[in-house]
Amino acid sequence: xxxxxxxxxxxxxxxxxxxxxxxxxxxxxxxxxxxxxxxxxxxxxxxxxxxxxxxxxxxxxxxxxxxxxxxxxxxxxxxxxxxxxxxxxxxxxxxxxxxxxxxxxxxxxxxxxxxxxxxxxxxxxxxxxxxxxxxxxxxxxxxxxxxxxxxxxxxxxxxxxxxxxxxxxxxxxxxxxxxxxxxxxxxxxxxxxxxxxxxxxxxxxxxxxxxxxxxxxxxxxxxxxxxxxxxxxxxxxxxxxxxxxxxxxxxxxxxxxxxxxxxxxxxxxxx
Ligand SMILES: Nc1ncnc2c1ncn2[C@@H]1O[C@H](COP(=O)(O)OP(=O)(O)OP(=O)(O)O)[C@@H](O)[C@H]1O
Ligand SMILES: [Mg+2]
Numbered sequence: 624x625x626x627x628x629x630x631x632x633x634x635x636x637x638x639x640x641x642x643x644x645x646x647x648x649x650x651x652x653x654x655x656x657x658x659x660x661x662x663x664x665x666x667x668x669x670x671x672x673x674x675x676x677x678x679x680x681x682x683x684x685x686x687x688x689x690x691x692x693x694x695x696x697x698x699x700x701x702x703x704x705x706x707x708x709x710x711x712x713x714x715x716x717x718x719x720x721x722x723x724x725x726x727x728x729x730x731x732x733x734x735x736x737x738x739x740x741x742x743x744x745x746x747x748x749x750x751x752x753x754x755x756x757x758x759x760x761x762x763x764x765x766x767x768x769x770x771x772x773x774x775x776x777x778x779x780x781x782x783x784x785x786x787x788x789x790x791x792x793x794x795x796x797x798x799x800x801x802x803x804x805x806x807x808x809x810x811x812x813x814x815x816x817x818x819x820x821x822x823x824x825x826x827x828x829x830x831x832x833x834x835x836x837x838x839x840x841x842x843x844x845x846x847x848x849x850x851x852x853x854x855x856x857x858x859x860x861x862x863x864x865x866x867x868x869x870x871x872x873x874x875x876x877x878x879x880x881x882x883x884x885x886x887x888x889x890x891x892x893x894x
Contacts, residue, residue, distance in 0.1 A: 638667070638668070639666045640665055641665060641666045641701060641808065642662075642700050644663070644698035645696060646660060647659045647686055647687075647698065648695040649682055649683075655864050656864055658679075659866055662866065664840060667840055668840060669835055669840075671851040672859050672861065673846070673848075673851060673875070673881075674861035688710055688713055689711075717808035717809060718807065719810055719811065720812070721798040721799055721812050728786055729785065729786050731786060732785060732786070733781045733783070734773065734782040736786050741768070741805065772803055775830070775833070777826055778793060792823030793823070796823070799815070799830065807839065808840060810839055810842075811841075811842045812842075814846065815827060815831065815843055816847055828850060828853065831854055832854055848876065858872050858876075859875075860884070862885060867881065867884060
């Protein structure tokens with residue numbers, strides 16, 4: 624099969640390329656951590672990025688989102704070049720990744736965590752802050768959106784609790800909520816279900832599917848193959864920095880290179 628990280632054409636649907644990356648390279652000393660020739664994400668799909676430990680998945684995420692410099696390569700989002708842009712500019716363009724709740728925010732309420740995630744929008748135009756009634760209107764809008772999203776992710780009754788008191792799974796949901804406050808088009812999640820108990824994992828997966836229904840696009844790194852096959856439209860597998868296979872979940876899990884590099888013959892040897 625082809626190793627181009629693009630979906631096969633499905634019926635008459637013509638998917639729009641949202642993220643296009645070419646020739647992305649990143650080395651650490653003598654180690655080539657990422658060497659991706661072609662990587663594409665189409666609008667409204669859920670794409671899983673899999674591969675063994677050290678394959679370069681997180682580094683690739685970091686490069687795409689501006690948290691790590693690329694040694695070479697070009698990438699664009701919704702038709703606009705993001706090559707060499709700052710993490711801030713990339714997030715503003717609509718490509719947003721989730722982050723662990725930092726220590727300082729653990730001592731703030733869940734609702735304030737959500738509102739703070741949107742503050743860069745009002746903080747940008749200082750003039751708005753000087754016009755009190757307008758600012759209040761915007762503040763109310765942000766709060767309404769935060770409450771809406773908290774309801775949607777199932778944390779509405781936790782809105783007054785300190786973020787630090789949430790369970791691991793609830794924190795993951797809050798991290799997703801915070802990312803959504805920025806109104807992204809593409810949400811990037813690095814191991815969203817790691818350390819989450821099974822019942823909350825189901826809730827989290829339901830919400831990730833729901834993002835696609837809301838018109839968003841999702842790119843996530845995941846080791847749990849049950850999770851990968853249950854929610855992905857397409858799977859891309861990396862090994863030693865390179866994309867070794869891409870296709871439907873079924874195509875990728877039965878691909879010989881993927882089995883050799885990652886899954887093992889029993890599909891249980893990775894962890
Ligand atoms: N800042 C760094 N300095 C030096 N080497 C690094 C750095 N970041 C990553 N690496 C190396 O680059 C390679 C790719 O690491 P990366 O974390 O991207 O892999 P990964 O696919 O996310 O792995 P995992 O599944 O374990 O999270 C590894 O060999 C790693 O040790
Ligand atoms: Mg990683």
